[in-house]
Amino acid sequence: xxxxxxxxxxxxxxxxxxxxxxxxxxxxxxxxxxxxxxxxxxxxxxxxxxxxxxxxxxxxxxxxxxxxxxxxxxxxxxxxxxxxxxxxxxxxxxxxxxxxxxxxxxxxxxxxxxxxxxxxxxxxxxxxxxxxxxxxxxxxxxxxxxxxxxxxxxxxxxxxxxxxxxxxxxxxxxxxxxxxxxxxxxxxxxxxxxxxxxxxxxxxxxxxxxxxxxxxx
Amino acid sequence: xxxxxxxxxxxxxxxxxxxxxxxxxxxxxxxxxxxxxxxxxxxxxxxxxxxxxxxxxxxxxxxxxxxxxxxxxxxxxxxxxxxxxxxxxxxxxxxxxxxxxxxxxxxxxxxxxxxxxxxxxxxxxxxxxxxxxxxxxxxxxxxxxxxxxxxxxxxxxxxxxxxxxxxxxxxxxxxxxxxxxxxxxxxxxxxxxxxxxxxxxxxxxxxxxxxxxxxxxxxxxxxxxxxxxxxxxxxxxxxxxxxxxxxxxxxxxxxxxx
Amino acid sequence: xxxxxxxxxxxxxxxxxxxxxxxxxxxxxxxxxxxxxxxxxxxxxxxxxxxxxxxxxxxxxxxxxxxxxxxxxxxxxxxxxxxxxxxxxxxxxxxxxxxxxxxxxxxxxxxxxxxxxxxxxxxxxxxxxxxxxxxxxxxxxxxxxxxxxxxxxxxxxxxxxxxxxxxxxxxxxxxxxxxxxxxxxxxxxxxxxxxxxxxxxxxxxxxxxxxxxxxxxxxxxxxxxxxxxxxxxxxxxxxxxxxxxxxxxxxxxxxxxxxxxxxxxxxxxxxxxxxxxxxxxxxx
Numbered sequence: 001x002x003x004x005x006x007x008x009x010x011x012x013x014x015x016x017x018x019x020x021x022x023x024x025x026x027x028x029x030x031x032x033x034x035x036x037x038x039x040x041x042x043x044x045x046x047x048x049x050x051x052x053x054x055x056x057x058x059x060x061x062x063x064x065x066x067x068x069x070x071x072x073x074x075x076x077x078x079x080x081x082x083x084x085x086x087x088x089x090x091x092x093x094x095x096x097x098x099x100x101x102x103x104x105x106x107x108x109x110x111x112x113x114x115x116x117x118x119x120x121x122x123x124x125x126x127x128x129x130x131x132x133x134x135x136x137x138x139x140x141x142x143x144x145x146x147x148x149x150x151x152x153x154x155x156x157x158x159x160x161x162x163x164x165x166x167x168x169x170x171x172x173x174x175x176x177x178x179x180x181x182x183x184x185x186x187x188x189x190x191x192x193x194x195x196x197x198x199x200x201x202x203x204x205x206x207x208x209x210x211x212x213x214x215x216x217x
Numbered sequence: 218x219x220x221x222x223x224x225x226x227x228x229x230x231x232x233x234x235x236x237x238x239x240x241x242x243x244x245x246x247x248x249x250x251x252x253x254x255x256x257x258x259x260x261x262x263x264x265x266x267x268x269x270x271x272x273x274x275x276x277x278x279x280x281x282x283x284x285x286x287x288x289x290x291x292x293x294x295x296x297x298x299x300x301x302x303x304x305x306x307x308x309x310x311x312x313x314x315x316x317x318x319x320x321x322x323x324x325x326x327x328x329x330x331x332x333x334x335x336x337x338x339x340x341x342x343x344x345x346x347x348x349x350x351x352x353x354x355x356x357x358x359x360x361x362x363x364x365x366x367x368x369x370x371x372x373x374x375x376x377x378x379x380x381x382x383x384x385x386x387x388x389x390x391x392x393x394x395x396x397x398x399x400x401x402x403x404x405x406x407x408x409x410x411x412x413x414x415x416x417x418x419x420x421x422x423x424x425x426x427x428x429x430x431x432x433x434x435x436x437x438x439x440x441x442x443x444x445x446x447x448x449x450x451x452x453x454x455x456x457x458x459x460x461x462x463x464x465x466x467x468x469x470x471x472x473x474x475x
Numbered sequence: 476x477x478x479x480x481x482x483x484x485x486x487x488x489x490x491x492x493x494x495x496x497x498x499x500x501x502x503x504x505x506x507x508x509x510x511x512x513x514x515x516x517x518x519x520x521x522x523x524x525x526x527x528x529x530x531x532x533x534x535x536x537x538x539x540x541x542x543x544x545x546x547x548x549x550x551x552x553x554x555x556x557x558x559x560x561x562x563x564x565x566x567x568x569x570x571x572x573x574x575x576x577x578x579x580x581x582x583x584x585x586x587x588x589x590x591x592x593x594x595x596x597x598x599x600x601x602x603x604x605x606x607x608x609x610x611x612x613x614x615x616x617x618x619x620x621x622x623x624x625x626x627x628x629x630x631x632x633x634x635x636x637x638x639x640x641x642x643x644x645x646x647x648x649x650x651x652x653x654x655x656x657x658x659x660x661x662x663x664x665x666x667x668x669x670x671x672x673x674x675x676x677x678x679x680x681x682x683x684x685x686x687x688x689x690x691x692x693x694x695x696x697x698x699x700x701x702x703x704x705x706x707x708x709x710x711x712x713x714x715x716x717x718x719x720x721x722x723x724x725x726x727x728x729x730x731x732x733x734x735x736x737x738x739x740x741x742x743x744x745x746x747x748x749x750x751x752x753x754x755x756x757x758x759x
Contacts, residue, residue: 025674026227028218033621040611040618041626047610050282050320051577054353057319061350097580097632105581110545116356117546120382121732123389124410125499126492129739131413133747142413143744147737153685154733155710155726156513165516172692180405181693185451186422187289187403189444192230193425194289196237202436203292286613286662356546382546382659382686393492405690406661 011201018199055084083108145171225475232450237443244439251430251441256399256417257297260375260431263397264304267372273311275371276301277362277387278378279402280317280355283324287379289425290403291321294378295328296428296437301375302329306336315365316350317358359383363390370394376411377401377424388414401427484753488746495739502735506727515726521711524680524702525561527653533567535652536645538619538677540663541572541579541586541605547659547684548582550706553722554682555586555657557712563595563602564716569641571651573627574608575615575663580631589720600630600639607631612662616670620648648675655680657706664691668699682706 017039023029024036062077070077087104094100132147134140151157152168197203219227240249267274278294281287298314305312314329316322326344333342351361363386366374374391376384376398384400384407391398392414400411401419411418419427422444429437458469531537543551562568574580583605597603606627609615618626623645628636636642644650654677658664664683671677678701683691685705695703704712707729709722 022230026220026223026230028220037618037621037625040614040621043614044609044611044618044626047284047614051610054319057350058353095632097584102581102584105545105578106585110548110578110581113356113545114549116360117382118549120385122496122499123385125736125739126495127385127389127410127413128736129490129495129743132740133744135747143740147740150733150737150740153707154730154737155515156730157734159514159516172689173696176689177692177696180690183403183405183408183421184693185448186425186444187405189233189447190289190293190403190422190425191286192233192447193237193440193444194292196234197241197436197440200238202241202440286666355544381661404661406687 007201007204011199011204015199018195058084222474225473229447229450233443233447236446237440240443240446241436241439244435244442248433248435248438249442251426251438254419254423254426254430256401256419256423257427257430259399259417260297260301261304263373263375263399264301264308264310266397267305267310268308270372272372273313273369274301274305274373274375275362275365275369275391275396276312276314276375278314278317278321279376279380280358280383281379282318283320287404290377290379293401293403293424293428295321295324297375297377297424297431298325299328299332300431302332303336306333306338306341309341312347313365313369313371314348315358315362316348318353319350322348322350355381355383359386362387366390366394366396371396374398375400376415377419377427379404380407380411385410385414482750482753484746484750488743488750490739490742499732499735502731503728506731507724510724511727511731513727513730515710515714515723517711517715518704518708520702520704521708521715524558524704525712525715527678527680527701528558528561528565528568531565531568531652534569535567536569536571536650537562537653537655538648538651538671539570539572540575540654540656540658540667541583542575542656542658542660542663543582544576544578544659545582547657547706548585549721549725550684550709551657551659551682552582552586552589552706553709553720553725554704554706554712556589556720557709557716557718557722558655558682559586559590559592559603560718561712561716563590563592563597566595566597568602569645570603571641571645572603572605573615573619574605574631575612575666576658576660577608577610579608580605583631601641604636604639604641605631606636612660613666613670616666620671620675622647623650648677651677653678653680655682657682659684659687661687661690665694668694672699682708 020032020039021036024032059081062081065073065077066081068074087101090101090104128146128150132139132143134143148164148168148171151161152164158165194203264274276298278291278298281291283291302312312329314325316325325348329347330339330342330344333339349365352358359382362383367390371391372395374387374396376387377400380387380400380402381404384402388398388400388411398415399417399419400415401424402408402411403421403424405421408418408420425444426441428434429441454469454473458473461467461469541555559570562570572583574583576582587603592598592603606623607630609619609627611618615626624636630636630639648671654667654671656663656667656679658681664681664687667679667681672679679699680702681691681695681700682704683706685707688703688705691700691703694700707725710724710726711722713719713722
């Protein structure tokens with residue numbers, strides 16, 4: 001495939017699409033509304049396709065593990081592919097919102113997902129126990145703030161020790177919010193910078209496999 | 218022609234473009250300097266530790282897609298991956314990159330291959346073993362990484378990119394097996410978890426600076442400098458806005474809402 | 476077993492995680508089996524949420540995003556159930572739900588089954604509907620806000636939206652008086668601010684998992700979110716509405732586990748200073 005198709009054309013398309021979307025947001029130009037609406041709907045369709053692409057990738061990778069009998073891996077790969085097939089057949093034949101699919105989902109994926117998510121509580125407990133130690137001034141500050149937040153979020157303590165509510169509210173509203181705003185401003189500027197670099201072709205990561213020379217253009 | 222309520226935002230956006238593109242051009246002549254970032258300076262020490270212990274280095278760029286809103290963070294993580302891969306190649310340490318999104322694999326393969334070539338060890342790179350696509354589902358990915366940690370017990374764990382709930386799981390697990398850890402994310406939700414557990418931390422836009430800091434690439438360095446100018450504008454607006462509000466004037470408020 | 480420190484203070488400072496987890500597990504289970512009935516205060520955020528829905532005029536349409544995954548269901552599900560009780564009990568409101576999370580429709584089914592809208596006389600397609608999972612997160616939000624019917628023309632079961640009375644007059648974001656989002660993902664919670672609040676000024680109620688609250692606070696303080704709650708406050712909402720369920724049951728667990736973690740932190744600090752004192756004493 002020529003370098004124009006692999007590099008220049010995608011950059012031109014990105015530039016045009018970005019300018020159209022921004023123009024629609026900031027300016028009142030007749031005609032851009034329907035075009036941007038179509039672009040957004042195409043984006044939704046492409047994202048939906050990428051889900052299917054993910055499934056194809058899984059098949060490709062795991063069938064390789066099975067065919068090579070990768071030690072410690074291939075039985076799990078077999079199980080994974082079997083479950084993908086079962087979910088797909090049930091979803092397609094009986095509908096993804098039918099009781100059979102719901103049962104499959106609730107008894108396997110949902111239960112596992114909720115369990116793993118819940119394990120975070122245990123990790124946070126050991127994290128707090130180890131980290132909230134007043135080793136120095138900053139750590140002591142972290143300890144005090146952490147303790148206030150912990151106690152405020154225990155409903156019965158908030159009732160029994162009402163002073164903790166305005167203390168935690170002040171900590172949330174003033175230092176925490178200010179710090180978060182700073183981080184958000186920085187992150188947003190980073191996103192804008194990446195957008196600019198992508199639009200002018202200086203950021204070529206999304207173009208996939210290019211050599212160093214091709215990337216430099 | 219202009220939509221009311223968005224005029225100031227458009228003006229700021231154009232100004233930022235000018236700053237960023239201008240700084241990228243200026244950086245080609247003279248690279249801007251960066252303040253020290255302890256986490257990044259510790260990378261050779263971390264990889265060296267892995268070499269001494271004869272254990273691998275684990276690298277992850279977290280969740281997120283190249284086409285999503287957290288793409289800048291993912292790109293930042295990939296920028297550091299190249300540097301760490303080159304270090305690992307030089308020290309003879311195996312580096313394993315756990316992949317969440319399949320789209321990233323060709324990119325990561327190219328980045329790591331070129332890093333090994335720069336280190337003069339192209340034959341040492343084994344894409345199949347060192348770049349592992351684990352899963353596109355959050356907790357399946359998280360548990361797979363934890364499994365890798367328990368089995369292969371890497372000496373160093375580097376996490377730079379967009380992280381979600383799995384950040385705590387990773388940090389605790391790698392802490393427990395004795396890995397030295399560097400983490401960086403611009404997702405505010407997860408910074409506290411990394412802060413209390415990891416040895417080194419990059420907060421917010423430090424991860425964007427990381428690629429520039431390590432690679433000294435004029436495009437990235439100039440881009441960071443342009444962002445810093447944007448932050449300066451934000452700081453000036455905040456400072457003037459506070460003074461104006463205290464003095465009873467809403468001029469800055471009105472300007473921002475224009 | 477994990478490695479432990481030596482000496483009394485050393486051991487106390489470095490209690491094996493297995494013991495900590497075991498104690499935590501016991502403290503989790505006991506109040507679930509035998510609720511204690513600790514008092515639960517109703518926060519301003521929950522009161523504001525309640526008042527916002529109460530103030531909606533009859534016939535108002537509410538857009539609800541079920542943007543959480545199975546992992547977040549134990550925390551956000553009870554909040555969603557309580558809010559649906561409120562909406563159906565008030566009556567006269569149209570709740571149109573979409574999902575920016577793949578699992579959203581399945582989780583919505585669970586919530587609706589728990590609410591049982593029929594007992595309020597609410598009917599699917601008349602008072603409530605689910606228009607399905609729409610991929611793309613922010614792109615989906617923007618597209619739905621611009622033109623809902625161009626983005627999707629079927630409900631989550633694939634039936635045409637034209638047949639449902641609830642969808643009459645629903646065109647885009649301007650058709651909605653309120654936006655509610657339940658999510659475990661920052662992309663959704665922040666995305667709705669950018670794609671609906673900023674261009675259309677739609678009032679926005681957000682319920683997230685507890686660890687996301689500090690990061691969403693700047694939006695709430697700036698007025699972009701009317702009320703920000705965590706799923707852990709579902710018990711408060713249930714108490715306010717008089718519909719005790721999973722949320723209020725979890726409140727006892729939350730109180731006891733938070734107190735336990737606090738106790739662990741205090742113990743760790745006492746042990747730390749105890750060890751330092753004994754080392755100084757030994758050192759002379």
